[in-house]
Structures are given as C-alpha cells and as structure tokens.
Amino acid sequence: MKRLCAFLPLLTLALATPSFASHSWGGYHWARTSTPFTLQLLNNMSSAEWSGFLSLVSADWSKSSVLHTNIMSGTGGGNCRAKAGTVQICNRKYGFNGWLGLAQIWISGNHITQATVKVNDSYFYTTSYNNANAKRHVLCQEVGHTFGLNHQSFSGSDSCMDDVNGLFDQAYVSPNAHDYEQLVTIYNSHTDSSATVAQLLTGAASYEEGTDVPANFGRPVGTGRVPEVLFVRELPDGRKIFTHVVPAPVGNPDER
Numbered sequence: 001m002k003r004l005c006a007f008l009p010l011l012t013l014a015l016a017t018p019s020f021a022s023h024s025w026g027g028y029h030w031a032r033t034s035t036p037f038t039l040q041l042l043n044n045m046s047s048a049e050w051s052g053f054l055s056l057v058s059a060d061w062s063k064s065s066v067l068h069t070n071i072m073s074g075t076g077g078g079n080c081r082a083k084a085g086t087v088q089i090c091n092r093k094y095g096f097n098g099w100l101g102l103a104q105i106w107i108s109g110n111h112i113t114q115a116t117v118k119v120n121d122s123y124f125y126t127t128s129y130n131n132a133n134a135k136r137h138v139l140c141q142e143v144g145h146t147f148g149l150n151h152q153s154f155s156g157s158d159s160c161m162d163d164v165n166g167l168f169d170q171a172y173v174s175p176n177a178h179d180y181e182q183l184v185t186i187y188n189s190h191t192d193s194s195a196t197v198a199q200l201l202t203g204a205a206s207y208e209e210g211t212d213v214p215a216n217f218g219r220p221v222g223t224g225r226v227p228e229v230l231f232v233r234e235l236p237d238g239r240k241i242f243t244h245v246v247p248a249p250v251g252n253p254d255e256r
C-alpha cells in the first residue's frame with residue numbers, strides 16, 4: 001500500500017498530461033509581433049446585464065500575462081458581423097435551436113484572423129437558464145475559445161472552460177490557473193512577422209457574417225462529445241471557420 005501511495009503523484013501527473021496537452025485546439029492562435037498583446041472585444045450587447053458579464057469576463061482573462069482584452073463599442077450590428085483582427089460579442093434571441101452560446105473563429109493557416117461570440121437569449125431568459133452563473137460561464141468559455149483555448153472538463157476543474165461540469169456553479173464562472181498556463185504555452189512559443197490581431201480599431205476593415213444556424217456550422221470535428229461541440233467549415237479561399245458550441249436541447253425548456 002505504501003508503495004502505491006508513493007506512486008500516486010506520478011500517476012496523477014501522467015493522467016493530467018494528456019488533457020493538459022490538448023487544451024489548445026489545433027495550435028491556432030492570433031498572429032502578433034510581440035507578446036503580451038491586446039485583443040479588442042467589441043461589445044454589441046443589448047443589455048446592461050450582459051455588458052456587466054462581459055466586463056467581468058474581460059477582467060478575468062486580462063489577468064493573463066500574455067494577453068490583455070480591451071472592451072470597445074461593437075460594430076457588428078444585429079447580425080454580429082465579424083471584423084478583421086477583433087472579437088465581436090453579441091446577445092440576441094437566436095431561437096431554441098440547440099445552443100446557449102457559440103464562438104465562431106476564422107482561421108488562415110495557423111492563425112486566428114477574426115472571431116464572433118454569441119449568447120442566446122432565447123434560452124437565457126427561460127426559467128431553466130436565467131442564471132447569472134450560467135450566463136457568465138458560457139460567455140467566459142466562448143471568449144476563451146477565441147484565444148485558441150480548448151476545454152478542460154473534469155469534476156473540480158473550477159474553470160469556465162469546462163463544458164461538462166458547473167454550468168450553474170459559481171466556482172465555474174472564471175478561468176483557472178491551467179487556462180492561464182495554457183495561454184502562456186500558446187503565446188510565449190513564438191512571435192509572428194506580421195499580426196492578425198488588431199491592436200487598435202481601424203475603420204477600413206471589411207465585415208463578414210457568420211451563421212447562427214446549426215445546419216450551416218459545417219462538419220463535426222469529432223471531439224467525442226455528444227452532442228458535438230466543435231464544427232468546421234472550409235471556405236472557397238482556403239480559410240476555415242470553426243464553431244464552438246455550448247449545446248442545449250432543441251426547443252423551449254420551459255414547455256417540456
């Protein structure tokens with residue numbers, strides 16, 4: 001028994017390593033010429049409540065040593081059109097279509113070029129989901145995906161990047177230490193010769209529209225989650241759009 005106990009820390013370490021290693025998704029990251037860098041979160045929220053959650057989420061992620069998030073007025077309009085170099089963030093009643101939140105991330109090569117985050121008020125204003133912890137958890141997770149972070153899903157993770165546990169739990173509304181460590185792993189590895197991240201908001205960038213309709217998310221990536229939580233769509237010009245989903249059962253949960 002003694003021998004077993006001595007072995008346990010090593011075993012724990014070995015078990016922890018695989019999930020830790022896969023905690024970024026695909027190695028995708030914002031190109032930037034120096035680290036730390038600032039990422040603009042564009043606030044298209046229609047309510048003071050959601051703007052409040054965005055402030056908390058931005059402050060949480062900005063504790064990172066490698067990236068800072070800055071909230072600016074949104075320019076995405078009702079459809080949350082993406083703007084190069086930034087993350088547009090929106091809430092709206094998108095319908096009872098199977099998701100509480102989604103992050104859509106445009107990829108060119110290995111680099112993230114723009115992203116949108118949407119939270120679904122159709123669900124969040126039902127009695128089943130009208131919960132401050134759930135709203136903050138989903139927003140925190142989707143914003144985390146736009147940095148290149150994947151899930152950490154194990155009981156006791158106490159991370160908003162957990163897609164299995166803690167939706168309504170106050171312990172799961174913020175990133176945990178491993179999330180910040182993973183950001184260091186992603187963004188301290190190298191810098192790029194040119195940037196995809198917009199350090200400032202310039203007027204000239206064009207806009208692109210994503211989709212909030214699940215049928216248009218593309219093919220499932222095969223994360224092993226049921227229902228699937230990550231989809232990819234290839235664009236004709238070689239770029240890809242990944243869609244991270246926090247799923248919910250289709251239909252109004254209050255009418256079940």
Ligand SMILES: [Zn+2]
Pocket residue numbers: 029030031032110111190191192
């Ligand atoms: Zn790079």
Ligand SMILES: [Zn+2]
Pocket residue numbers: 141142145151163229244245246
């Ligand atoms: Zn997720």
